[in-house]
Amino acid sequence: MLLSELTTMRVGGPAKSVVTATSRDELTDAALAVWETGDEWLVLGGGSNVIVGDDGFGGTVIRVATKGIERLDGDGVLLRVEAGESWDGLVEYTVGQGWSGIEALSGIPGSVGAAPIQNIGAYGQELSDVLVAVDFLDNISGQQERILAADLGLGYRMSNIKAGRQGVVLAVELRLEESAEGVITYSQLATALGVESAPVADIRAGVLGLRSSKGMVLDPADPDSVSCGSFFTNPIVGENFARSLPPETPQWLVDDTDVKLSAAWLIEKAGITKGFSLPGSRVAISSKHTLAITNRGGGTAEEVGELARYIRAMVLSRFGVSLQPEPVAVGVEL
Numbered sequence: 203m204l205l206s207e208l209t210t211m212r213v214g215g216p217a218k219s220v221v222t223a224t225s226r227d228e229l230t231d232a233a234l235a236v237w238e239t240g241d242e243w244l245v246l247g248g249g250s251n252v253i254v255g256d257d258g259f260g261g262t263v264i265r266v267a268t269k270g271i272e273r274l275d276g277d278g279v280l281l282r283v284e285a286g287e288s289w290d291g292l293v294e295y296t297v298g299q300g301w302s303g304i305e306a307l308s309g310i311p312g313s314v315g316a317a318p319i320q321n322i323g324a325y326g327q328e329l330s331d332v333l334v335a336v337d338f339l340d341n342i343s344g345q346q347e348r349i350l351a352a353d354l355g356l357g358y359r360m361s362n363i364k365a366g367r368q369g370v371v372l373a374v375e376l377r378l379e380e381s382a383e384g385v386i387t388y389s390q391l392a393t394a395l396g397v398e399s400a401p402v403a404d405i406r407a408g409v410l411g412l413r414s415s416k417g418m419v420l421d422p423a424d425p426d427s428v429s430c431g432s433f434f435t436n437p438i439v440g441e442n443f444a445r446s447l448p449p450e451t452p453q454w455l456v457d458d459t460d461v462k463l464s465a466a467w468l469i470e471k472a473g474i475t476k477g478f479s480l481p482g483s484r485v486a487i488s489s490k491h492t493l494a495i496t497n498r499g500g501g502t503a504e505e506v507g508e509l510a511r512y513i514r515a516m517v518l519s520r521f522g523v524s525l526q527p528e529p530v531a532v533g534v535e536l
């Protein structure tokens with residue numbers, strides 16, 4: 203099977219083998235069986251944050267398709283959700299129940315099990331705000347363990363799993379609030395809705411509207427959504443370095459010493475605008491969002507890599523800032 207059929211960027215050659223696990227036992231058995239062989243392996247949920255090279259993947263792809271949402275005893279609304287559930291399906295369900303905590307994370311593609319990998323975030327909320335723990339099958343011990351959120355190294359688009367801890371997230375535990383009113387902390391969303399708190403259903407609708415205007419929801423009718431979402435993270439740099447940038451550079455203090463910059467602004471000011479593509483390439487910047495690289499049809503992983511590397515080189519030479527790709531690269535240089 204081609205990885206281009208399993209990933210939202212629609213690039214990637216064949217996998218040596220693919221197993222799809224629909225229950226926790228199947229998922230555990232599949233992972234343990236591959237680990238036993240010593241073969242390469244790749245866990246895949248919705249494929250919305252992975253770019254696989256054109257030569258494909260010479261190991262086993264383990265597709266996570268496990269289902270189940272369970273309410274546990276505990277304060278607030280404590281949920282255990284199996285890894286293969288759709289993230290946005292979960293948000294829709296919790297909003298429908300009148301629970302708050304993840305409504306601003308509406309419309310993010312992919313699976314629940316992948317959500318902790320880069321600590322998904324958008325419109326003022328992050329998974330780490332509500333994550334209690336994950337059930338994790340550890341590659342080294344072969345054992346299933348419950349890891350508390352505090353021990354996952356969660357940060358801006360980062361976890362210690364993304365940084366290299368090997369294993370499979372089997373399920374996540376979240377704590378939401380039994381309240382149908384949500385607080386809006388993101389100014390663009392507050393402006394769009396004209397309020398600072400609102401029913402969670404309205405926040406979800408507002409977020410979905412904003413996201414689709416930027417091509418940031420998967421929509422078969424929108425060529426700008428054939429992507430991995432934002433391709434680069436917003437760089438975090440030291441305050442002294444930030445002072446050396448042009449005074450108009452947007453920046454936000456993240457702590458006493460570090461400053462976050464806007465990757466989209468840096469790319470635009472480096473001369474790369476919406477819709478940009480390299481000559482002859484079938485891969486282009488989204489026509490709606492400077493931060494998204496899109497496959498306009500028949501593009502290759504190498505074309506994605508070429509554009510990503512070009513953007514990084516332009517921003518580095520103009521500002522001295524090294525942009526970091528957000529998606530996970532497998533067999534391709536980004």
Ligand SMILES: Cc1cc2nc3c(=O)[nH]c(=O)nc-3n(C[C@H](O)[C@H](O)[C@H](O)COP(=O)(O)OP(=O)(O)OC[C@H]3O[C@@H](n4cnc5c(N)ncnc54)[C@H](O)[C@@H]3O)c2cc1C
Pocket residue numbers: 210244245246247248249250251252266285310311312313314315316317319320321322323324369370371372417418419420427429430431432530
């Ligand atoms: C249009 C669009 C908009 C997006 N908007 C956002 C956004 O606003 N905010 C945001 O944070 N992200 C966003 N993303 C990125 C992406 O949707 C998220 O990172 C999502 O969590 C990926 O889920 P997935 O199931 O598709 O993961 P995959 O792409 O299948 O996998 C991503 C990584 O996680 C690993 N992985 C997946 N499942 C497991 C598991 N169960 N156990 C262990 N490892 C696992 C994979 O091996 C891989 O390394 C967007 C993507 C698109 C296409």
